[in-house]
Amino acid sequence: MPPDRRAPFLQACRNQPASRVPVWFMRQAGRSLPEYREVRGTGSILDAVRDPALATEITLQPVRRHGVDAAILYSDIVVPVAALGFGVEIHPGVGPVVAEPFRDEADLERLRPLDPEADCPYVQQTVRHLVDELGDVPLIGFAGAPFTVASYLVEGGPSRTLGKTKALMLGRPDLWQQLLDRLAGIAVASLRAQVLAGASAVQLFDSWAGTLSPTMYERHVMPASAKVFAGIADLDVPAIHFGVTTGELLPLMAEAGASVVGVDWRVPLDDARARLGPGVAVQGNLDPAICLAPWPAVEAAALEVLAANGGRPGHVFNLGHGVLPETDPDVLTRLVELVHGGEAPR
């Protein structure tokens, strides 16, 4: 049985009144949890994702522990391009590393269309397991947005400046557009497969879109992201559009086709809602670093987030970016209790 559409998370995503403010945390499944470190071992995250039993267990851990309102599939935004054989590995503490980065037309051939059942059946298998286990808790599927995935393929390794990516975008706009179109097609195929297997909502991670000026985003990135949202529109699931340092991009990120826009902690939610207009829900936006402070400071900051939204429908409480590995998981549990409207006595 899929979750009821009246699940608080799905109601809020549809910008409708919910029985409580729903809450989940980006990277809620991961290094902050001792039970994660216990089951995860030392192998590559890509190997863990290819093991449906393990990926299912890791996805469920934060739901059991924190009582969050949504689960998010344990996976990575480079899983589809890795499954296509582009040669991507994820190095612990570094991130995606590409042995032969994307350089020219010939590299387009390394990005054929994704056939989820043939290329990454384990993803859909994990989704099916999860839907069986989760009951009323919605599962969020996800994909990397074309720009952010492209940035990993072009840079080849970590980069704070995305210099090679931007130089390709501006120097070879034709090639850039073909690259993003292929990645948009791959994201659509991946998201459709996750939803058809049972995911109740999706999030498009454009984590590094906020490194772009609004002009560059609108010209060179937004059209491909809009293709992703258009490609799943018929499935009628909420679609969250996420990035950081995106204060100037928020209206464009909604215009691309999202029903929910992620807001990082730099933009107070009342300002974000003013920029987005009344039809769009918001997700966020506690600074994840604040979770390292003593609880009274965390509590005060979380209450400020709620106050900035002012009780309007259409707010999914989250951090503005992923949980930091050094976070005490008890702080996350207390945050869930606080957002749900009553902190349990300690």
Add this chain to the structure above:
Amino acid sequence: MPPDRRAPFLQACRNQPASRVPVWFMRQAGRSLPEYREVRGTGSILDAVRDPALATEITLQPVRRHGVDAAILYSDIVVPVAALGFGVEIHPGVGPVVAEPFRDEADLERLRPLDPEADCPYVQQTVRHLVDELGDVPLIGFAGAPFTVASYLVEGGPSRTLGKTKALMLGRPDLWQQLLDRLAGIAVASLRAQVLAGASAVQLFDSWAGTLSPTMYERHVMPASAKVFAGIADLDVPAIHFGVTTGELLPLMAEAGASVVGVDWRVPLDDARARLGPGVAVQGNLDPAICLAPWPAVEAAALEVLAANGGRPGHVFNLGHGVLPETDPDVLTRLVELVHGGEAPR
């Protein structure tokens, strides 16, 4: 002879009409220049800063090569705290590393007041050499803002999230304020010494302030930065206030006491000016990564920056952050020519 107040850079900093749009580049003296790599050697930047003849030469190189409208002292924001013996080193490709990071009250004693003539006379000596050499070209002195310097002292090494810094700020607000007050005093002493030695303007680098929400910035950071500006107000030199991902902070950065606010490329200059009001000059804001693209794309983007300012007085053309090391220096020279109103034939 100090530069004339009618130097285009100084006029623009004072929000007054200038004979041309002035231009300089953050990190214009540095790794993008072959003549820099030739003289610089492989020692620590802190050693180079302690050598007035070398620091003078490095500062002058981009003025000679590019014809920029201002020189900026070759130094580093951790020079004063290093001179006080806090135990800071700068590791190439990593940044400042602190052997014993700031943790508690006892560490305040490691930050006694700065006596520039005793602690770092080489800085003022370099400034005096430069003023002799530069003639009509103004010299910009600088300091690190209390928050950004504190972040290095607290984190101990590179951090994308500044988790320890924010946890200290919120968990020990009393200690945090004492730390920032000491660093404000150190910045004032350093800036005053540079101006009294002949610098015509100063820039306060709060490079990481944009990692903060407006609320946290206003409560925990802005008061100390305001003390820095107040502490040099009587010297009557233009004061530039710089950070990145500061779109939401721009009005507060002006309110802190700056005459010029640096704007990164995420915020179009017309939007920035609307947020700042008519009394404040702006500096920026070409994305430094764009300088890696072919020249026609660089030119188009630079012209868009100029168009967004719309010919208003009070615009210092710059990049939105420092020159990337892999930048072709000829691109910078062409940018200067372009901004000055006529690109020289190639």
